[in-house]
Amino acid sequence: MISRAALIALLAPACLAQSDSISSPPTAPAELVRKAVDNEIKASQDPNARFMFRSTRTKSGAAVTKIFVQAKEATAGVVVAYNGTPLTPAQRQDERARIERFTKSPDELEKKRRQEQVDADRTMRIIRALPDAFIYEYDGEKLGSPGVGRSGEPLVALKFHPNPRYDPPSRVEQILTGMQGILLLDAHRSRLASIDGTLYKDVGFGWGILGHLDQGGHFLVQQQEIGNNYWVISRTNVEVTGKILLFKSFSFNLNEVFSDFKPVLRDIPFANAIELLEKEESLFTESSAVGTKNSSAR
Numbered sequence: 507m508i509s510r511a512a513l514i515a516l517l518a519p520a521c522l523a524q525s526d527s528i529s530s531p532p533t534a535p536a537e538l539v540r541k542a543v544d545n546e547i548k549a550s551q552d553p554n555a556r557f558m559f560r561s562t563r564t565k566s567g568a569a570v571t572k573i574f575v576q577a578k579e580a581t582a583g584v585v586v587a588y589n590g591t592p593l594t595p596a597q598r599q600d601e602r603a604r605i606e607r608f609t610k611s612p613d614e615l616e617k618k619r620r621q622e623q624v625d626a627d628r629t630m631r632i633i634r635a636l637p638d639a640f641i642y643e644y645d646g647e648k649l650g651s652p653g654v655g656r657s658g659e660p661l662v663a664l665k666f667h668p669n670p671r672y673d674p675p676s677r678v679e680q681i682l683t684g685m686q687g688i689l690l691l692d693a694h695r696s697r698l699a700s701i702d703g704t705l706y707k708d709v710g711f712g713w714g715i716l717g718h719l720d721q722g723g724h725f726l727v728q729q730q731e732i733g734n735n736y737w738v739i740s741r742t743n744v745e746v747t748g749k750i751l752l753f754k755s756f757s758f759n760l761n762e763v764f765s766d767f768k769p770v771l772r773d774i775p776f777a778n779a780i781e782l783l784e785k786e787e788s789l790f791t792e793s794s795a796v797g798t799k800n801s802s803a804r
Contacts, residue, residue, distance in 0.1 A: 535642035535664050539689065541696040546633050549697075550626070554772050555736055558782065563762040573786050575770055577779035580608070580619040584783045592794045598787070609777050631678045636689075636701075639674070639682040640666035648690055653740040655699035656731045661690040677711050681719065684709035697737050700728040705746075717750040732767050740764050 533541075549555065556576040561583075563570050571587040584601050586592060593601065608615040645663040650656045667686040674680045687703040705723040723746035730740040741764065747757045770782070 533693070535644055536637060538662060538691060538693055538696075539640075539642055539664065540637040542691045542698050543633055543636050545696045546698055547630065549737060550630060556770050556772050556774065557738065557767045558770050558786065559738070559764055559768070560766040561762055561764050563760065565760045573783055573790065575774070575779035575782050577776040578773050579615055579776045580622055582608075582776055582779040582783055584780075584787055586787050586790045587794070592791045598791075602784070605780055605783070609780065615776060628678050631676070632682070635672075635674070635679045635682055639669055639672045639679065640685075641669050642666050642689070645688060650692070650699060650730075653730050654728045655690065655692050655697075656695075659692070659694075661699050662693045664689045664691070680711055681705075681709055681725075684719075684721075685725070692731075695731070695735070697731070698729055700726070702726050708748075717748060719746050719748040723747065736767075736769075738764065738767055 558573065558575045561572050561574060563572070569587075569589050570585055571590070572583045572585050574581055574583040582605060584605055585597075608618060642664040643666070645665045648661045648663050650659045650661050655661045665687075666689055668683050672683070674683060684705045684707045685703040686706050687701065689701045690699040691697065692699055703725045705719060705721050707721050708718050710718040724743070725746070726741075726743045727739060728741045729737050731737050741762065743761045745759050747755070749755050770779075774782075
């Protein structure tokens with residue numbers, strides 16, 4: 507499962523414990539990355555990898571919690587809280603009306619499906635570029651932790667910096683030419699666990715005319731195994747500044763955490779996904795109310 511925020515995001519390994527169990531990699535670093543990328547591509551095409559999950563996205567200090575269901579046609583999602591506070595009855599009604607419009611308008615649902623496919627394609631362009639875009643160097647091992655790989659099991663750490671021979675085929679991959687950092691992977695299962703990337707220089711688009719990202723931008727993503735060999739994105743973070751069309755400055759700061767993954771039927775229709783979301787929304791609201799009541803009682 508790859509989210510939109512994961513498009514270029516990459517993760518810092520500071521939260522991982524150091525392991526001294528293995529002194530050298532069994533395979534050349536570039537080959538480890540290539541095998542892991544091959545498996546990520548295969549996993550992205552698995553029709554059985556459909557889940558219901560929760561997301562809390564924090565942007566500019568405001569947190570939005572949503573519940574998603576990966577349906578057959580597209581991903582259904584509903585807001586359940588703002589800054590940790592459940593929606594009011596009026597807000598819940600508005601959310602249901604917003605999402606139900608997709609069942610009433612096939613054109614709207616198809617438009618949503620196409621946009622999700624575009625986002626997924628962009629993400630996979632970045633993933634596919636990893637073996638060739640960077641030069642990798644072995645940097646020891648870390649232990650997987652909650653949210654990163656398989657908890658308690660070794661992950662190979664690889665330093666990376668741009669490959670001077672790499673020629674990005676589009677603006678999507680252009681960002682990789684100015685990035686360096688650390689990649690963690692599970693060599694036994696050939697899966698990516700985390701990537702932490704920082705822009706060590708400005709990266710321009712369209713010879714700098716279309717815009718650029720400033721030096722110091724940070725992109726991170728982490729992935730975890732949730733059982734039955736399913737791996738999912740558990741956190742993404744993007745912190746960048748830059749300019750668009752030379753003059754318009756922008757700043758983007760986003761952190762998103764994914765949790766509570768539960769498998770759903772591979773062919774669950776969008777309409778049924780909405781029904782499932784409504785049940786989960788009610789459970790979330792009831793649980794939050796109980797938690798608030800217990801806190802007040804103390």
